Amino acid sequence: xxxxxxxxxxxxxxxxxxxxxxxxxxxxxxxxxxxxxxxxxxxxxxxxxxxxxxxxxxxxxxxxxxxxxxxxxxxxxxxxxxxxxxxxxxxxxxxxxxxxxxxxxxxxxxxxxxxxxxxxxxxxxxxxxxxxxxxxxxxxxxxxxxxxxxxxxxxxxxxxxxxxxxxxxxxxxxxxxxxxxxxxxxxxxxxxxxxxxxxxxxxxxxxxxxxxxxxxxxxxxxxxxxxxxxxxxxxxxxxxxxxxxxxxxxxxxxxxxxxxxxxxxxxxxxxxxxxxxxxxxxxxxxxxxxxxxxxxxxxxxxxxxxxxxxxxxxxxxxxxxxxxxxxxxxxxxxxxxxxxxxxxxxxxxxxxxxxxxxxxxxxxxxxxxxxxxxxxxxxxxxxxxxxxxxxxxxxxxxxxxxxxxxxxxxxxxxxxxxxxxxxxxxxxxxxxxxxxxxxxxxxxxxxxxxxxxxxxxxxxxxxxxxxxxxxxxxxxxxxxxxxxxxxxxxxxxxxxxxxxxxxxxxxxxxxxxxxxxxxxxxxxxxxxxxxxxxxxxxxxxxxxxxxxxxxxxxxxxxxxxxxxxxxxxxxxxxxxxxxxxxxxxxxxxxxxxxxxxxxxxxxxxxxxxxxxxxxxxxxxxxxxxxxxxxxxxxxxxxxxxxxxxxxxxxxxxxxxxxxxxxxxxxxxxxxxxxxxxxxxxxxxxxx
Amino acid sequence: xxxxxxxxxxxxxxxxxxxxxxxxxxxxxxxxxxxxxxxxxxxxxxxxxxxxxxxxxxxxxxxxxxxxxxxxxxxxxxxxxxxxxxxxxxxxxxxxxxxxxxxxxxxxxxxxxxxxxxxxxxxxxxxxxxxxxxxxxxxxxxxxxxxxxxxxxxxxxxxxxxxxxxxxxxxxxxxxxxxxxxxxxxxxxxxxxxxxx
Numbered sequence: 089x090x091x092x093x094x095x096x097x098x099x100x101x102x103x104x105x106x107x108x109x110x111x112x113x114x115x116x117x118x119x120x121x122x123x124x125x126x127x128x129x130x131x132x133x134x135x136x137x138x139x140x141x142x143x144x145x146x147x148x149x150x151x152x153x154x155x156x157x158x159x160x161x162x163x164x165x166x167x168x169x170x171x172x173x174x175x176x177x178x179x180x181x182x183x184x185x186x187x188x189x190x191x192x193x194x195x196x197x198x199x200x201x202x203x204x205x206x207x208x209x210x211x212x213x214x215x216x217x218x219x220x221x222x223x224x225x226x227x228x229x230x231x232x233x234x235x236x237x238x239x240x241x242x243x244x245x246x247x248x249x250x251x252x253x254x255x256x257x258x259x260x261x262x263x264x265x266x267x268x269x270x271x272x273x274x275x276x277x278x279x280x281x282x283x284x285x286x287x288x289x290x291x292x293x294x295x296x297x298x299x300x301x302x303x304x305x306x307x308x309x310x311x312x313x314x315x316x317x318x319x320x321x322x323x324x325x326x327x328x329x330x331x332x333x334x335x336x337x338x339x340x341x342x343x344x345x346x347x348x349x350x351x352x353x354x355x356x357x358x359x360x361x362x363x364x365x366x367x368x369x370x371x372x373x374x375x376x377x378x379x380x381x382x383x384x385x386x387x388x389x390x391x392x393x394x395x396x397x398x399x400x401x402x403x404x405x406x407x408x409x410x411x412x413x414x415x416x417x418x419x420x421x422x423x424x425x426x427x428x429x430x431x432x433x434x435x436x437x438x439x440x441x442x443x444x445x446x447x448x449x450x451x452x453x454x455x456x457x458x459x460x461x462x463x464x465x466x467x468x469x470x471x472x473x474x475x476x477x478x479x480x481x482x483x484x485x486x487x488x489x490x491x492x493x494x495x496x497x498x499x500x501x502x503x504x505x506x507x508x509x510x511x512x513x514x515x516x517x518x519x520x521x522x523x524x525x526x527x528x529x530x531x532x533x534x535x536x537x538x539x540x541x542x543x544x545x546x547x548x549x550x551x552x553x554x555x556x557x558x559x560x561x562x563x564x565x566x567x568x569x570x571x572x573x574x575x576x577x578x579x580x581x582x583x584x585x586x587x588x589x590x591x592x593x594x595x596x597x598x599x600x601x602x603x604x605x606x607x608x609x610x611x612x613x614x615x616x617x618x619x620x621x622x623x624x625x626x627x628x629x630x631x632x633x634x635x636x637x638x639x640x641x642x643x644x645x646x647x648x649x650x651x652x653x654x655x656x657x658x659x660x661x662x663x664x665x666x667x668x669x670x671x672x673x674x675x676x677x678x679x680x681x682x683x684x685x686x687x688x689x690x691x692x693x694x695x696x697x698x699x700x701x702x703x704x705x706x707x708x709x710x711x712x713x714x715x716x717x718x719x720x721x722x723x724x725x726x727x728x729x730x731x732x733x734x735x736x737x738x739x740x741x742x743x744x745x746x747x748x749x750x751x752x753x754x755x756x757x758x759x760x761x762x763x764x765x766x767x768x769x770x771x772x773x774x775x
Numbered sequence: 776x777x778x779x780x781x782x783x784x785x786x787x788x789x790x791x792x793x794x795x796x797x798x799x800x801x802x803x804x805x806x807x808x809x810x811x812x813x814x815x816x817x818x819x820x821x822x823x824x825x826x827x828x829x830x831x832x833x834x835x836x837x838x839x840x841x842x843x844x845x846x847x848x849x850x851x852x853x854x855x856x857x858x859x860x861x862x863x864x865x866x867x868x869x870x871x872x873x874x875x876x877x878x879x880x881x882x883x884x885x886x887x888x889x890x891x892x893x894x895x896x897x898x899x900x901x902x903x904x905x906x907x908x909x910x911x912x913x914x915x916x917x918x919x920x921x922x923x924x925x926x927x928x929x930x931x932x933x934x935x936x937x938x939x940x941x942x943x944x945x946x947x948x949x950x951x952x953x954x955x956x957x958x959x960x961x962x963x964x965x966x967x968x969x970x971x972x
Contacts, residue, residue: 252840252841252843252844253841253843254843255841255843255844255846255847256847257846257847257850257851258850258851259850259851266843267843268841268842268843268846269828269842269846
């Protein structure tokens with residue numbers, strides 16, 4: 089452990105630490121542009137210069153120099169100050185003075201560091217260079233004249249996102265950052281280069297010129313547009329979400345965010361349900377809450393519980409799902425389901441429906457088998473973590489299902505469930521790879537268990553996990569990759585059919601046949617609405633998607649940015665989202681709507697406040713007590729024996745950019761769909 | 776870089792394809808992208824001295840590397856010409872040693888004789904004239920380069936003669952115009968006399 093002295097303070101650091109990291113450990117701030125702790129070291133901005141002795145009598149780039157025993161490091165000597173001023177003056181030579189019209193203003197590293205470390209005037213009287221803007225696609229706006237060539241975006245695309253589409257062409261003063269000629273970025277993580285860019289060269293296209301960072305109210309929250317549960321910060325002005333940024337969480341999203349989670353927020357402003365509607369002679373008309381509740385109550389009166397059904401959608405929060413479950417229990421209806429996709433999962437064994445390895449745990453695995461999933465589109469952040477592990481080497485990946493570009497090398501083992509059996513019986517070469525692995529992991533797609541033979545596929549995947557030692561004392565390598573943020577929470581709360589109850593397919597069939605008289609849809613839009621027959625449909629949700637169009641009564645709920653709510657991500661991690669602003673118009677928090685309705689029918693639910701709902705959540709399932717934590721799930725028998733068909737696994741997400749009512753209403757996502765394409769990278773702006 | 780002159784596709788000739796294989800074989804398996812510079816050079820030679828986008832793409836595909844990576848290499852080195860510049864391209868050095876020895880007069884003579892300015896190409900596309908930085912032949916300054924050949928110790932008259940040859944479609948004779956061998960002083964070798972063969 090080398091000892092070094094930073095500004096007179098001696099500290100001991102791990103071998104291989106860079107001088108910059110040592111200075112940070114000593115509590116000294118080192119300015120930098122190109123250095124980023126999650127990217128490779130470039131050492132090209134020269135802003136991190138410090139004085140090091142013994143060594144050459146000149147400033148040293150601290151980001152690229154490892155510490156050595158007995159080094160004396162000075163971060164505030166006259167030499168360092170002069171060097172920083174010089175670098176800053178050089179950087180500003182070609183940087184335009186357009187801060188007043190630059191979106192980065194107020195959160196710009198260059199601005200801040202020029203203020204703190206820069207020279208107070210410029211001696212450069214010549215013309216500044218101008219660079220033609222590049223087309224990075226529908227999400228990233230470019231102003232390449234502002235670029236200072238730190239190459240963070242190039243390194244991010246190459247290393248983290250795994251798409252070699254950005255590069256630096258030319259050299260010296262003619263150097264330019266550009267995408268492959270005539271193409272736009274096709275990464276699902278492209279928005280992160282906006283955060284990485286230390287200047288205003290890469291900014292958010294949808295956010296362009298709409299707000300200044302200091303006028304936004306910042307709320308720390310949780311993303312729900314996939315099941316990763318990325319930690320986000322919602323920036324709002326009044327009752328409008330202006331942008332969504334990632335928040336650091338090493339266990340989940342590190343500091344990245346997928347493009348859908350980052351840019352679909354404009355869908356929150358369109359097609360919103362902000363008033364109560366009831367259907368009169370075929371047409372929806374505005375109504376009051378009382379009228380709507382009375383209308384539903386009239387319909388329920390005299391209806392046997394077996395003829396009532398409820399379906400929770402993919403974006404539902406745990407509080408409202410609990411209230412829905414309790415309401416259905418009060419109505420003596422066994423027909424409750426949270427599995428819109430028809431997944432053959434039940435809440436019995438928690439290990440069967442969560443990502444047991446945990447996202448951070450992926451880095452400890454030494455082989456992976458992906459079954460019927462495309463993590464790149466179903467959970468882009470998790471895919472980035474798998475790639476991160478793959479880059480470290482010694483991580484063979486096998487895929488059963490549709491071949492896709494996952495950004496890492498993956499061996500295609502087969503198309504359908506038969507390959508699972510082959511693996512268990514050792515008939516496949518990849519069995520040796522899994523055999524040799526100490527900590528193998530299996531990622532089973534939620535689409536693979538939504539097939540008619542899903543239960544058998546689940547059992548077969550469990551057999552593979554057990555056969556190859558993926559589950560042992562300190563390691564659980566069995567993972568179900570969910571893609572709906574409500575699914576784990578719904579299963580934890582037991583939103584599955586009770587005794588003799590119907591699942592989603594049964595409810596739809598029952599409604600079509602007239603056996604089901606009333607269907608309560610809690611944000612459920614992904615079921616065949618045309619098949620609901622003459623059933624009375626209550627749609628509770630925030631978007632006027634297909635559910636609201638079919639509904640007889642529309643109850644306006646709150647979107648994820650408008651309510652304090654609990655979500656459980658695919659890892660089984662309970663997280664709390666916070667409201668960035670109040671629900672729109674007449675809309676209310678969803679649990680409160682269900683609670684209010686319960687009073688109308690005289691079956692008042694036993695909670696009045698959010699705290700009481702949350703207390704009941706913990707009563708319903710103790711995992712809800714461990715907010716932000718992971719409760720390891722005990723390994724038990726699950727899955728159902730049975731024959732599996734020969735049908736190949738299919739990619740359940742056709743279009744990464746549009747998977748839920750919010751992203752379907754988003755203009756930015758529509759543009760991505762059009763320009764980048766559902767097929768990912770299939771097209772571009774050639775020419 | 777107008778799109779009009781960019782060919783849609785590029786492919787190596789059979790002879791060059793053999794050369795490509797020989798070049799790629801020099802590098803260990805999995806490291807074949809080290810061959811990117813020689814391959815781009817080969818493509819440029821095959822394509823009459825300039826490197827179209829399609830050729831860069833083709834080379835990248837052959838070496839299993841991202842197109843942008845090959846494009847970075849092609850744009851970094853000034854010896855790769857990304858647009859056509861005349862069948863014979865006269866590259867005159869004007870860096871300090873050549874300039875001290877009269878490169879301005881050489882450039883003026885060439886511009887006058889060819890009827891074009893630095894950076895231009897004659898109307899028939901036969902000859903292009905470009906200014907370049909030091910080509911490492913300072914001892915024989917002033918000098919210029921055409922293709923792979925150096926023309927050294929130039930007087931303005933020598934430059935005119937070279938220009939006339941090019942316009943007439945003749946190949947000028949490369950080397951020193953005052954006939955001095957190697958890097959010897961202009962007045963003849965002064966040292967290592969005993970080694971004379």
